[in-house]
Structures are given as structure tokens and as C-alpha cells.
Amino acid sequence: MSWQQRITDALAVRRGKGQFRQRQVFQPHSGASLDVNGQRYLNFAANDYLGLTRDPRIVRAWQQGAERYGVGAGGSGHVTGYGAPHAAFEEELADWLGYPRALLFISGFAANQAVIAAMMAKNDRIFADKLSHASLLEAAALSPATLRRFAHNQPDALAALLTGADGGETLVVTEGVFSMDGDSAPLSALHALTRQHGGWLMVDDAHGIGVTGEEGRGSAWQQQVQPELLVVTFGKAFGVSGAAVLCQTETADYLIQFARHLIYSTAMPPAQACALSASLACVRQGDAQRQRLAENIALFKAGAAARGFKLTPSLTAIQPLIVGDEARALALADTLRAQGCWVTAIRPPTVPPGTARLRITLSAAHRPEEIQRLLEALNDARG
Template sequence: MIITTRQHYELATTRRRCADGASGDGYVARRYVVSQGAGRWLVANGRQYLNFSSNDYLGLSQHPQIIRAWQQAATRFGVGSGGSGHISGYSVAHQALEEELAQWLGYPRALLFISGFAANQAVITALMKKNDRIVADRLSHASLLEAANQSPAQLRRFIHNDTRHLSRLLQSPCLGQKLVVTEGMYSMDGDSAPLAEIQHIAHKHHAWLLVDDAHGIGVTGDEGRGTCWQQGVKPELLVVTFGKGFGVSGAAVLCSESVADYLLQFARHLVYSTSMPPAQAQALSASLAVIRSDEGCERREKLAALVQRFRAGVNASRLRY
């Protein structure tokens, strides 16, 4: 039987709904309309809810200093960047944020992206070519695995945080560049990668290391510098995102001068996308200032205390998580 494209989409959606109804495991993605609030409290359908679903880890999305920075920059620059960074969309606000991030994390360069998904896709698709090999943690984010699958490079996945399996996958001959891909902190399980050991194995086999620290940056390490800093690791490619610890959105890739220059020429997500608004960049600079301050330290300590309190409560109640 031949089915149309529309029927194919409808059939796939129906199967997903049936699976959801049979198991109750939440296979169907849904969107819930929120009428007010993105912080501690949400208002939806006329009712107020305590928000346990946000990834605004430090509560900075509601910080008055950051909101004010966005408002002031919007008055100066407007609400949009007006173009790609390669044309007219790269402002002094973008430049300042990139320099601040590079200095903070100890890299020569930082490049801004509109999202973490775009940053991961851009780096992998631009850098990895035919005859190259990507060895990625099996639980890596969808943006990383999708980019690796779509690249001409060979993809191999290692068992989550299993460094012996990683080593075996790197041992076989490879004609091109090898890249190890992992996350710093995994959001679903809440565990961290053994980054020092992973980096040692990667370098032993002449591979580069890419770490996506979306869930560690701003939250762990000295001044919130993230999981890599906390474990004393400096990967060749560090991706940080701004929707979690920073409370805003967007991302940056930290790298060497030569890699940054290469990405500016060949990372299509960077070249052919409108830049984030300058107001967003200025708000992110304000967020970084809070993260690095005593207040940021206090917020991280409060978050850590809440995590411990939650774990203790769950363990006491014998709930599985």
C-alpha cells in the first residue's frame, strides 16, 4: 500500500499517541500555555503552581539587574540584531560578552550562537569530515548525536561514562581526525562525566575532546566556571549554554584562535543565522557578573542545599528516582 506524505505523518503521530496511552510513560510531547511567570511560580489555566519543571537553576531569569540590562540595551540597540554577525549583526555587546567569556573560562576565543543545539550542530558539522571518527557517550544530548549522525564522519557510541569502552573504540585505526564527545553534567541522571580520565584517554589516542557543559556552567566550580573547571580539565572544544545557570538563552563555543577563525568561515549555523539580539548579549554579561559575584556563590550554595534536601527526602520516602 502506498501512503501519502501527510498520511505518513498522521500515522507516526497516531502510533506515538497509542504508545503513550498504553504505557502512560509520556511519549507524546505536549506544550502547556503559561500566562504569567517563569520563576518560582507559574500561572496556567487561571491557577498558580509551584514550578518544579524549570531549568532556570539559579533563578536569574527574574533577576532585576539582568532584566534592567536587557531593557537598557533594547532602548539603545533595538529588539533585534538586524542580521548575521558577518554582515551587520555583531555589536559591541556581542564582542564584550565573547571577550568576558573567554577571559572567565581561560580560552583564547569564544563564539556566540543562538542556541546550544545550533552550537553543537555547527561545531561537529564544520569540523568533522569523511574518514574522521566521532566517539560519543551514548547518553549525549540529541543535538550532539544528530550532528554526528549527519556528518560524513564515522560515529561510534561508548557506554555511558565507561572509559574502558571509550578506549577500545579509539584504538582501532582511523585515517582522519578523532573527536571524543561527552557532556560535563548529565541532566537526566544528574551525574557527571569522569572528564580527567576521558581527556587522558582522548589525548593518548590523539583525539580532541568536546564537552557540552550546558548543565554545569554557572552552577558548579569556582565562580560557576562549570564541570570542566571543577575537574581541572580544559577540552579543545567547550560548549556552554545560557538557558540554565545563566537564566537567559543562547550558547557559546570556547576554543583556540585557529578553530574560531575556521568556524567563522565554515560554521553554517553561525554564518547564515541572524545573531542573538544585542540586548540579549548585554543581559548575558549582566548575568555573568551576578554568577561571578558573592551573590552568585550564595545562589549556588542554596541550590546545592536544596538538591541535598530533595535527595534526603526522596531516600527517606523510598521513592525511586
């Protein structure tokens, strides 16, 4: 089979299953709306949970950083790319989250891949929640360690795997808030089990940081747990991009030596680190935004229940409406867009077969009347 035939066949399979992905050119208008092809929509698909993507304090910090430091780092952090703004933000972040060290990465995907690739060796074991993010599961599958997946958010299932574990090191992997289901991991129980068996817990809290816990410190802080490895990302509630790994000093030193994604990638622009410092200040002072978000979530859930919609048990900004059939999910998304509401249909392989859904996300930037408009559009869309 030729390369071209392989590509053609793979695309045909995706199209035939209703799983073909297409990108759109978006023009953000505000935290709650966007423009596509000259048409304005209410935005219920983004992860901008606190409405910070266009916050003038963060924009100004990035502009000032660019004026002072330029628009790029110019090299890996191991060469010439690690500047004062990076070091300052790492210190601020570590202090805020109660860890000795923080290491910045260009993305959450890179951070997850780097940590697992650097930490795991042959005869080690990775026990991952079966619904963990693709970056975690892919890294685990590619590592020399043995990967086993446990039933979603089921500590008893993890306990059974841990009891049978023998030899090598053990890493338990989960998300804090699951990106597609919106539910929260039982981190306290998972951490207790992991430590009981001499393992380490790694938590990707991309969707919890900034939103849950005191000052938005995230899922682990909320559950009074300090995982050995905590990954936080800045493209959701922080409104920017990038990620960091929080850990002990010696672990950080080890990752600096062996994390290839850190060593061989150009560092994030110093101006971005300036913006992240400003964003952290906004997040820490963001109780009002978190309260508005909580009110919006409650309003949506109550309205959906009153109209007979069956949502998942999520209490977070991620409110999935499970449809099941992929074509039906796409049709519902199209119908909502025709009524001015941008909602994304999520289909396999991103989610398990038979669980295609509308992934509805809420923000502190949404007004109550906009949420009511979404509810009415959903009601009309189902016919």
C-alpha cells in the same frame, strides 16, 4: 502513501505508545512557581538553577540594551549583526573560562550542530557517550564522519574504541552534566584518553556552567580540564538563552569561515548580549545561590531516601525518578499537578525505552518548605 497518511500514522503511533507531546501556555510567576490556565504551581521542571530568569539586574540590562541598540541584530554576524555588546561579552566569557576565544551562537543546539558539521570530514571518527544530547548525536550522525557510541560514563569503553581507531581525526563527545540523568562525566579521564590517542574532546556543559566549579565556571573547570571544544549555554543557570563555543584562536577563525549555523543565521539581539554580560556578573557573584541550591538538593535527596524513593546517583539539580512505564510516568505527573507541583514526565524517544521518568529539577529559588511539599506530594502520588 500520501503525506497526510504518513502524518496521521506517525501521530497515531506516538499516541499509542504514550509518547505524544503537547505544549502548555505558561505564565512564569517567579523562579519557583508558574501559572497554567489560571492555576498556580510550584515549578520543579525548569532549568533555572540559580533563579536568575527574572533577576532585576538582568532584566534592566536587557531593557537598557534594547533602548540603545534596538530589539534585533538586523543580520548575520558576518554582515552587519555583530555589535559591540557581542564582542564585549565574548571577551568577558573567554577570559572567565580561560580560553583565547569565544563565539556566540543563537542556541546550544545550533552551536553543537555547527561545530560538528564544520569540524568533521570523511574518514574521521566521532566517539560519543551514548546518552549525549540529541543535538550532538544528530549532528554526528549527519556528518561525513563515522559515529560510534560508548557506554555511558565508561572511560574503559572509550579506550577500547580509541585503541582500534585508525586514520582520520578523532572527536570525543560528551556532556558535562547529563540533562536527563543529572550525573557528571569523568572529564579528566576522558580527556586524558582522548589526548593519548591524538584526538580532541568536545564537552557540552549546558547543565554544569554557572552551577559547578569556582564562580560557577562549570564541569571542565571543576575537573581541571580544558577541552579543545567547550560549549556552554545560557538558558539554564544564566537564566537567558543562547550559547557559546570556547576554543583556541585558530579554531575560532576556522569556525567563523566554515560554521554554517554561525554564518547564515541572524545574530542574537545586541540587547541579549547586554543581558548576558549582566547575567555573567550575577553568576560569578552567585556563591550564595549555589550554596542554597546545594542545600536544596541535599534536602530533597534526604527526604526522598527517607520515604523510600530510589533516585539516580545524581548530585546535581537534576533529580530523575525513574518510573519505567510511560503511562505510569504521565499519571504520576498528573497527580502531582493536582497537588500543585509541576513536574514533567520524560518519555522515549527522549530517554531510552523502559526508562520513562519524572525529571525533577531544583533551584536556588525554592524554599525548604516548597521542597517538603513536593516530597509529600510524591509520597501521596505513589498511593
